[in-house]
Amino acid sequence: MTDNSQNSQASLAEIHYPFAEVESRWQQHWEEEQTFATPVAPGADKYYVLEMFPYPSGRLHMGHCRVYSIGDALARFLRMNGKKVLHPMGFDAFGLPAENAAILHKVHPSQWTERCIDDMKAQFKMMGFSLDWDREAVTCRPDYYHWNQWLFLKMMERGLVYKKAAAINWCVSCNTVLANEQVEQGACWRCKNPVEVKNLEQWFFKITDYAEQLLADLDKLNDWPESVKTMQRNWIGRSEGAVVRFKLLPKEFAPGMPVDDAQTSQLPDVEIFTTRPDTLFGVTFMVFAPEHPRVTELVEGTPRDAEVKAYVQKAKQEDRFLRTAADREKEGCFIGRYAVNPLNGDVVPIYIANFVLMEYGTGAIMAVPAHDQRDFEFATKYDIPVRMVIAPPDDADAIAGSDEARAQASAALKAAYVEPGVMVGSGAFNGRPSEEAKGAIAEYLEERGFGKRTIQFKLRDWLISRQRFWGTPIPIVYCPACGTVPVAESDLPIRLPENAVFSGSGNPLAAVDEFVNAKCPKCAGPARRETDTMDTFVDSSWYFLRYCDPHNTSLPFSRENGDAWMAVDQYIGGIEHAILHLLYARFFTKVLRDLGLVDCDEPFERLLAQGMVTNTFVDKATGQNAVDENGLLKYAKMSKSLGNGVDPIDIIKRYGADTARLFILFASPAEKELEWNENGVDGCSRFLNRVWRLALMLEPQVRKVLSTGENLSDGVSAGAADEATREMIFMTHRTLQRVAVEIGERHHFNTAIAAVMEFQNALYSYVTKSGEAADPKVTTFALRVLLLSLFPFAPHIASELWRVSGFTGRLDDQRYPAHNPSALVRSEVEVVLQVNGKIRSKIMVSAEATDEQLREAALADEKVQATLAGREPKKVIVVKGRLVNLVG
RNA sequence: GCCGGAGUGGCGGAAUGGCAGACGCAGAGGACUCAAAAUCCUCCGAGGUCACACUCGUGUGGGUUCGAAUCCCACCUCCGGCACCA
Numbered sequence: 001m002t003d004n005s006q007n008s009q010a011s012l013a014e015i016h017y018p019f020a021e022v023e024s025r026w027q028q029h030w031e032e033e034q035t036f037a038t039p040v041a042p043g044a045d046k047y048y049v050l051e052m053f054p055y056p057s058g059r060l061h062m063g064h065c066r067v068y069s070i071g072d073a074l075a076r077f078l079r080m081n082g083k084k085v086l087h088p089m090g091f092d093a094f095g096l097p098a099e100n101a102a103i104l105h106k107v108h109p110s111q112w113t114e115r116c117i118d119d120m121k122a123q124f125k126m127m128g129f130s131l132d133w134d135r136e137a138v139t140c141r142p143d144y145y146h147w148n149q150w151l152f153l154k155m156m157e158r159g160l161v162y163k164k165a166a167a168i169n170w171c172v173s174c175n176t177v178l179a180n181e182q183v184e185q186g187a188c189w190r191c192k193n194p195v196e197v198k199n200l201e202q203w204f205f206k207i208t209d210y211a212e213q214l215l216a217d218l219d220k221l222n223d224w225p226e227s228v229k230t231m232q233r234n235w236i237g238r239s240e241g242a243v244v245r246f247k248l249l250p251k252e253f254a255p256g257m258p259v260d261d262a263q264t265s266q267l268p269d270v271e272i273f274t275t276r277p278d279t280l281f282g283v284t285f286m287v288f289a290p291e292h293p294r295v296t297e298l299v300e301g302t303p304r305d306a307e308v309k310a311y312v313q314k315a316k317q318e319d320r321f322l323r324t325a326a327d328r329e330k331e332g333c334f335i336g337r338y339a340v341n342p343l344n345g346d347v348v349p350i351y352i353a354n355f356v357l358m359e360y361g362t363g364a365i366m367a368v369p370a371h372d373q374r375d376f377e378f379a380t381k382y383d384i385p386v387r388m389v390i391a392p393p394d395d396a397d398a399i400a401g402s403d404e405a406r407a408q409a410s411a412a413l414k415a416a417y418v419e420p421g422v423m424v425g426s427g428a429f430n431g432r433p434s435e436e437a438k439g440a441i442a443e444y445l446e447e448r449g450f451g452k453r454t455i456q457f458k459l460r461d462w463l464i465s466r467q468r469f470w471g472t473p474i475p476i477v478y479c480p481a482c483g484t485v486p487v488a489e490s491d492l493p494i495r496l497p498e499n500a501v502f503s504g505s506g507n508p509l510a511a512v513d514e515f516v517n518a519k520c521p522k523c524a525g526p527a528r529r530e531t532d533t534m535d536t537f538v539d540s541s542w543y544f545l546r547y548c549d550p551h552n553t554s555l556p557f558s559r560e561n562g563d564a565w566m567a568v569d570q571y572i573g574g575i576e577h578a579i580l581h582l583l584y585a586r587f588f589t590k591v592l593r594d595l596g597l598v599d600c601d602e603p604f605e606r607l608l609a610q611g612m613v614t615n616t617f618v619d620k621a622t623g624q625n626a627v628d629e630n631g632l633l634k635y636a637k638m639s640k641s642l643g644n645g646v647d648p649i650d651i652i653k654r655y656g657a658d659t660a661r662l663f664i665l666f667a668s669p670a671e672k673e674l675e676w677n678e679n680g681v682d683g684c685s686r687f688l689n690r691v692w693r694l695a696l697m698l699e700p701q702v703r704k705v706l707s708t709g710e711n712l713s714d715g716v717s718a719g720a721a722d723e724a725t726r727e728m729i730f731m732t733h734r735t736l737q738r739v740a741v742e743i744g745e746r747h748h749f750n751t752a753i754a755a756v757m758e759f760q761n762a763l764y765s766y767v768t769k770s771g772e773a774a775d776p777k778v779t780t781f782a783l784r785v786l787l788l789s790l791f792p793f794a795p796h797i798a799s800e801l802w803r804v805s806g807f808t809g810r811l812d813d814q815r816y817p818a819h820n821p822s823a824l825v826r827s828e829v830e831v832v833l834q835v836n837g838k839i840r841s842k843i844m845v846s847a848e849a850t851d852e853q854l855r856e857a858a859l860a861d862e863k864v865q866a867t868l869a870g871r872e873p874k875k876v877i878v879v880k881g882r883l884v885n886l887v888g
Numbered sequence: 889g890c891c892g893g894a895g896u897g898g899c900g901g902a903a904u905g906g907c908a909g910a911c912g913c914a915g916a917g918g919a920c921u922c923a924a925a926a927u928c929c930u931c932c933g934a935g936g937u938c939a940c941a942c943u944c945g946u947g948u949g950g951g952u953u954c955g956a957a958u959c960c961c962a963c964c965u966c967c968g969g970c971a972c973c974a
Contacts, residue, residue, distance in 0.1 A: 014926070185971090227892050227968075234891070234970055241974080274974060287974090326889075326971050360973045367974085373889095374972055458973055578969080632899085666912070667900060673967090675900065679913050686927095687912085693927090751902065754911035761911090768928095832907050837955045839907060877954050883906055887954045 017692035019656030023796040027125055035812050036130045041564075042084040048565050049075040049087045050544055050604075052573030052581070053137075056091040058116035060123040062613040062638055062664075062676065063574070065648045069661045069793075070610060070670050070749065071572050072129045076792040077743045079130075080816035086565050087130060088547040090137035091117050094145075094536045096174055096190065099470040102502040109470045110496070113140055123649060127657045128795050135550040139539035144546065145472040146493035147556035148538055151588075152475055153486050154595055160206045163484065167291075167358075168463060170198040175507075177202060179463045179535060181235070181580045186321030189580070197320050203474060203532065204461040207587045211236055211457040214586055223606035225671070228578045235579050237458025241275035242442045243362065244451040246286065246339035246348075251302055253338055255347065268294075270339050270350070273361030273456055277441040278434040279368040280343045281426035282389035284379065286350045287332065287365050289358040290315035295335065298350070304336040308352065315354055323354050330355050330378040341366075342450035343441070344427065353378060361456055369416065376416040386410045390421040390434045399424060399431075462584065464535040469500055469508045471533030479520035479527035488521045494529070507531055540581055541588035544568050544603060555597075562598040571604035572670075578609065608670060608747060612637045615676040617644035635675050646676055658794035659685040665749040665793055687757055688797055691790065694764055695801040698783055703806040705780040714781055714820050725775050728766045732782045733823035735759040739789040740816065749793070756789050788816055833858045834885040835867045851878040858884040 030036065051071040054064055075087040091113075098109035098116075105112070117138060124131065137144055155161045169178040173193040177200065182189045207214075215236045218229045248267040249259065270286065288295055290312045299308045311333045315323065322328065332353025340347055348366075355374050356365055369379035370388040379386055388410040391398035398409055399422050406425055423429045429437050445451035465474065473494045475487035487494060497515045500508040509515060510531040520527040542556065549561035573581075582604070589603040614635035619626035626634040638645040651660045663684040668674045714733070735755055742752035763782045767774050783805060791798040791811055802811040826847055831854060833841040841863040845854065855876050858864055864886065873888035 012927080016926085225893090230892055231969060237973065239973075272974080276974080324972065328972075330972080355972045355974090357973065365974045372974070374974075377972095456973080575968080669901080672894095672901095677900070677913070680900070683912050689927095748902095750900095751911080754902075757911055830907085834906085834955075837906095837953095842907075875954060877906090879906060883955090885906080885954050 012693050012697060015693055015696065016689050017797060017800075019658065019688075019797070020653075022800045023126075023128065023652075023657050026796045026799050027128055030128075030130070030812075031125070034134075035810075036087065036132050038086050038088070038132045038135065039084040042086070045082060045084045046565055047078045047083040047085050047570075048544075048568045049078065049085060049570050050547070050568045050572070051089075052571075052577065053090045053092050053540070053543060054120065055095060055097070056093050056113055056116040056120050057097065058119045060120055060127070060648050062646055062648055065127060065660060066613055066664050066670075066674060067572050067574070067610055068124070068127065068129050069664045070608065070747075071570075072127075072131075072661075072795075073665060073743065073749055073792040074570060074572075074747070075130050076795060077816065079812075080788070080791070080814060081740075081744065082815060086135075086547065087132060088135040088137070088550075089124065089129075089131040089133065090135075090543060090547070091120070091139065092536065092540050092543075093117065093138050093140035094471045094533075094539055096468065096470070098140075099468060099502065102470075103504045106502070108498065108500075109502075110140065110498075126649070126652055127661065130795070135547050137543050137546045137550055139536070139543065140470070142493045142495050143553075144543075145539070147542075147546070148472040148534060149475040149487070149492050149494060150489065150556060151542070151592075152534070152538075153489060153492075155205065155591060156486055158591075158595070160209065160591060161203065162206065162461075163201060163203050165199060165201045166204075166463075167197050168200055168202055169195045170200075171195050174468075176467045177463060177465060179537075180460050181462075181583065182535075182537075186319075195321075202463050202465040203476075204463055205587075207462045207584075208457060208459055210587050210590050211238070211459045212455075213590055214459075214583065217586070217590075217602055220602060221604075221607070224604075225575075225607065225609050228575070228582065228607065228609060231578045232583055235459065235583065237456075239275050239456045239458075240453075241273055241456065242277050242445060242451045242453050243271055243273050244277070244280070244342065244366065244445060245269040245271055246342060246366070248298075249338040249340065249347065251337065253347075255338070259340060259345075259347065264340065270294075270364060271362045272364045272366045273454065274366055275456075276368065276371065276438070277445065277451075278423065278426075278429075278437040279371045279389055280341065280366070280441055281429075282368040282370045282387045283341050283346065283348055283366045284369060284385045284387055285348050285367045285375075286339055287353045287356045287367050287375075287378070288335070288350065289356040289363040290332075290352045290354065291358045292352070292363045295352055298337050299335050302336045304334070308333060308335050311352065315352075318354070324357065328354065330374060330381065332378065332382075334382075342445065342448070349384075351378075351382075359460065360458065370410055370413060371416050371418055373416040373418065376413070386413055387425065388413065388417070389423065389425045390417060391424045392417065392419065392421050393433075395421075462535075462587075464538055465532040466535055467507045467531075468533055469496070469502070471536055472538065473509070473515075474530045474532055474534060476530040477518045477520055477527045478530065479523060479525060481525055482520055482522040482527075485520055485522050485527070491521070509533065537581060537584050541584040542592065544571075544585070545589075545592065545598065557597070559597060559599075563600070566598055566600040567603055567605045570606045570608065572608045572610060574612075575609040582607075610670050611668070611673040613664075613674045613676060614638065615644040615646060617642040635673070638676070651681065655681060655685045656688075656796070658688055658797050662688065662753060662793050666753040667750070669748060669750055687760070688794060690764070691760055691786065692797065692801065694760065694767075695783060695787075695805055698767065698779055699805055701776040702780045702783055705776045706806050706808075714817070714823070722770075722773060724766060724770050724773070725778055728762065728775075728778050728782060729823055730826065731759060731762045732778075732785050733819040735789060736785055736817060736819035737824070740819070743792060752789075753793060756786070756793075759786060759789070785817070787811065788814060829881050831857075831881070832883040833861055833864050834883060835864060835873075836887055837885060840864050840867050847881060851880065854878050854880070854884050858886060 049071050051067045075085050079085050093113050098113045101112045102109045169183045171178055171188040173191045174188060183195050187194055215238055218232055247264040248270050250263055299305045332351045334349055334351050337350045338347050339350055367375040369375040369386040371390055388406055420434045423432045423434055423437050442453045475494050477485050477487060479485050497512045500512050502508050516529050518527050518529040545557050545562055548565040549557035552558055585603050592598050593600060615638050616625050616633045617636050628634050636642055663681045667680050738755040739752045742748045767779055787798045787802050799811045828844050829847045830842055831845050832839055841861045843857055843861060845857055855878060871888050873886040875887040877885040
């Protein structure tokens, strides 16, 4: 414990607070006292603060420090406001790094991971985060992944799990398949290496069953950043339109020949999806995706057979991400077959082309070159007619003109007209607005059995198989007699073997005979176990629910405990998970709700997407710090490759955890980038030292005031004598109010800290300038407020000064006081005087002054009179207590 | 190309219709010291002035308003996301 008598002998200026000793002592205290244990029976006051759990790399980095500092400030503040806070932590512990380490260091991924977790937990504790470690969830432990497997089986029962062969994304470097969401610009989200297309049989979760809900419920998420919601909307990609059936003409058909209805009705129709039924009269050709399964059958035995198959081959070989890039030139070939437009009986040729995707809609399109830019480019290249059927609303000639004139206009088009307009050349629909015709034509088709209104999504099912060891084993057995059989619930968990060999080639799981050889759950005959493991995003899709009931051995969590804490009131994490994790977690929550496990539609009520931590970096070419064209230092995300990372542990050792936390929260708003700046860190350290010295300076008088045992007044009723004291009381309550609003309502930690700093400055000048005249009761209350408002950001120093100053109880148990509104009422206020909107003067007036009095006072002001120069103002605007504007 | 966000001192940033630049950093001057560090005090948008006064100033141009960093329109720049989804 610090000996204060020693301090008083040294010059105050020499004192720097002993953060290392103070911080470790409080951390130990918190652990021993289990200060952060989650309250039981939370009821209506529950508040669930959650930060995205980390991958246990073994080293805490600055990005982690930022998320957890944000969450911790909130958690501590909410506890002070009487909330029953759940603030848990765990580890997203499956994944490739541990497996790679296993290959490199010949250590089992489990040992490696557990060691990293121990290291990271120690580092977490050094930051002083108020986490309930008793609820820790570690996804790589059987007591967690047991429930991944259980949920897999439950989802299977509901038809939400299936296995199918599909063209999938294969990451060569990670040696595994990836889900659609996990491919970014043709590259693996994790290792950034290019992704290949393979055809494999894989396990999928039927997330598309929930597409409509996942989209619609985004509207409920009022406290999510607009950008994240937009990204999810785009990813789900809902389009309304119609599936339209075109009659296929026989192989022998050639243009000019009569269409034999009896013959065509024998052939299977060609189905296309369109969002533009209004352009149906403008169809001049159709296009299939090259890999469309019907293409082979359509050309079989025709003269074009070889040519078409050669093109299909070529298209299949081309890199898929190059082929489907938006700027790729459109190309394809005619397949020699024709179809009939159901609306007008037109015969149109069928092509295959690189720009049509098999995975979307029906894998075939109707092409309307006049009104779709892609179709237009293709038609131009292959000399296919362009037929305008929608005229710009202001183009009277096109609307009223003859067919010939329109044909000429069509031929002259330089680009597709994609805007809404007026229907032309469309028979009975002519003259109607195209937006209205969309529905009318779809209805017309539906009535005659030529089509059906439908909704398409871009969202695909979630591919969850991974050909890797370090993940949750998929609880499936392949039996030669019974086929694909789910493992019995009572046999869970299917554990990862301890004796796998990590050679670096192939999935080690497949090489462990004891694992692979299984008994069929149905017939008890010999069977083979599935050796694929689950995508690690499965683990993180429901961990927030496990925290609600972490020790449950019979269920992933009980309904009672889930309902007691869910939804997460405030979720905090990086924007990089805007689609991946946040979409999967929303999907899981809805599935769990439908399984009757929890009563909650959306997992995360409020979302705070925190910005990256950046730093200056050395330009490898010049060997100097990278600068922009103006010579200003450039900042980039802290990373290994740029060598610009700052180790949080190093900062803790040099400045202490409180300084690190304070700087991280002060330097920038939470959702923006944080530019690392050593000088800024220094500034925060100086501030905490000033608080320390101020508290030591006040300690004798504070102890004296506290020793009277009187109830510490909030200063208001005291009716302070002098101006400085009244101002001090005002500042104290104003700070209480500002900090509460900034943290509690706006989550603006930077301005909350600025308010605390201002308050510290004010208290310091009050006690130094007033000297003996300073009211000890007022300073005692002010110090109390200073420590309370500092506590969420810098809990160690605040706790220590609370104790040292002689305040009773633990700071952890204190309530954050409500400000007293009457303390914020001032008898005199400064009013700004404007003439024609320009500030000319400022005057002090009674806060109660009426509009008329303010007007009089303004007109009486010398400077105002000088500016008006005798003119009479035409109009006077009075904003009570703030300003008077004289217009004249 | 489409969608989303942002442009404010030397720097990070405050102010969401009413005093632009809170708070912090950097910088300048001073006090303490033999000196330095630490600490404390003062100044710190630009022009202008001995000092005031005054003028200009929130990416650019227009608009609404008594009054605009803030609201509306157009444009420019930067950041992020998506990208032939029919």
